[in-house]
Amino acid sequence: xxxxxxxxxxxxxxxxxxxxxxxxxxxxxxxxxxxxxxxxxxxxxxxxxxxxxxxxxxxxxxxxxxxxxxxxxxxxxxxxxxxxxxxxxxxxxxxxxxxxxxxxxxxxxxxxxxxxxxxxxxxxxxxxxxxxxxxxxxxxxxxxxxxxxxxxxxxxxxxxxxxxxxxxxxxxxxxxxxxxxxxxxxxxxxxxxxxxxxxxxxxxxxxxxx
Amino acid sequence: xxxxxxxxxxxxxxxxxxxxxxxxxxxxxxxxxxxxxxxxxxxxxxxxxxxxxxxxxxxxxxxxxxxxxxxxxxxxxxxxxxxxxxxxxxxxxxxxxxxxxx
Ligand SMILES: [Zn+2]
Numbered sequence: 537x538x539x540x541x542x543x544x545x546x547x548x549x550x551x552x553x554x555x556x557x558x559x560x561x562x563x564x565x566x567x568x569x570x571x572x573x574x575x576x577x578x579x580x581x582x583x584x585x586x587x588x589x590x591x592x593x594x595x596x597x598x599x600x601x602x603x604x605x606x607x608x609x610x611x612x613x614x615x616x617x618x619x620x621x622x623x624x625x626x627x628x629x630x631x632x633x634x635x636x637x638x639x640x641x642x643x644x645x646x647x648x649x650x651x652x653x654x655x656x657x658x659x660x661x662x663x664x665x666x667x668x669x670x671x672x673x674x675x676x677x678x679x680x681x682x683x684x685x686x687x688x689x690x691x692x693x694x695x696x697x698x699x700x701x702x703x704x705x706x707x708x709x710x711x712x713x714x715x716x717x718x719x720x721x722x723x724x725x726x727x728x729x730x731x732x733x734x735x736x737x738x739x740x741x742x743x744x745x746x
Numbered sequence: 747x748x749x750x751x752x753x754x755x756x757x758x759x760x761x762x763x764x765x766x767x768x769x770x771x772x773x774x775x776x777x778x779x780x781x782x783x784x785x786x787x788x789x790x791x792x793x794x795x796x797x798x799x800x801x802x803x804x805x806x807x808x809x810x811x812x813x814x815x816x817x818x819x820x821x822x823x824x825x826x827x828x829x830x831x832x833x834x835x836x837x838x839x840x841x842x843x844x845x846x847x848x
Contacts, residue, residue, distance in 0.1 A: 574840040575840065576843075611806040612808075613805075613809065616805040620805045671751075672780070676783070696782065703833065713833050714797035717796070721790060736754070737788070742781055744750075745778075745781040
């Protein structure tokens with residue numbers, strides 16, 4: 537396979553004729569081989585459909601790469617940028633499938649979240665400052681109700697109280713996971729600002745629960 | 747600490763607004779949930795990167811990591827986002843594996 541500089545990749549992919557065809561074929565090889573290596577730990581790579589799947593992802597990525605080639609800023613190797621797009625294509629598809637499988641399993645073993653609602657910890661003997669804790673909690677609940685938009689509240693409650701992951705919330709709210717990430721970020725920022733307006737900091741509240 | 751509770755009590759006394767018209771289900775917070783939330787809130791900064799901003803720089807970031815440069819210092823906002831966002835982290839991990847097995 538010919539070694540190409542970034543400039544050569546860009547030029548050859550944008551011309552027509554044999555140089556273009558060779559660059560496309562090489563890039564497809566590079567991307568599907570990369571996906572096979574990169575996804576080894578993510579999917580059952582011994583499944584017979586995996587080979588075809590990696591090629592399908594590479595094909596789809598190629599179309600995106602060609603459509604967005606003008607946005608390549610040259611801050612990395614062209615192939616790294618192209619791999620990034622291929623992985624994004626593959627992850628979008630695999631996450632969609634994970635969800636389908638997840639629903640088929642009847643929402644049994646979720647395993648995805650790193651959050652475990654620790655009810656056990658809350659059953660410990662009542663701490664000395666139980667009254668202060670209750671007061672503080674009431675205040676935080678009120679902030680969540682009053683300072684946030686309905687969407688922000690829905691996402692935040694799912695995240696904090698139900699321990700849902702960003703992907704689970706995205707599914708539930710029919711939103712894209714990146715948008716949920718942003719929604720949660722904005723919700724936390726609003727809480728931080730509301731606290732600040734009251735002259736409080738998150739650390740003040742954490743201290744009560746120590 | 748006393749100061750904190752004085753503030754809080756004043757705030758709660760101010761909270762004598764009529765109940766919201768639409769019934770909002772009560773928020774069933776626990777001690778742990780509040781503490782976790784406040785830790786997250788504490789770490790939230792206005793200038794944090796979004797997934798899109800992170801993704802735009804991910805190829806550059808991953809090359810820094812691969813060439814053993816101090817990516818976290820050179821691109822701190824990307825590093826910060828990756829710590830907090832499992833989806834972008836997964837994207838990053840796979841991309842790094844691809845480069846490292848080239
Ligand atoms: Zn992200």
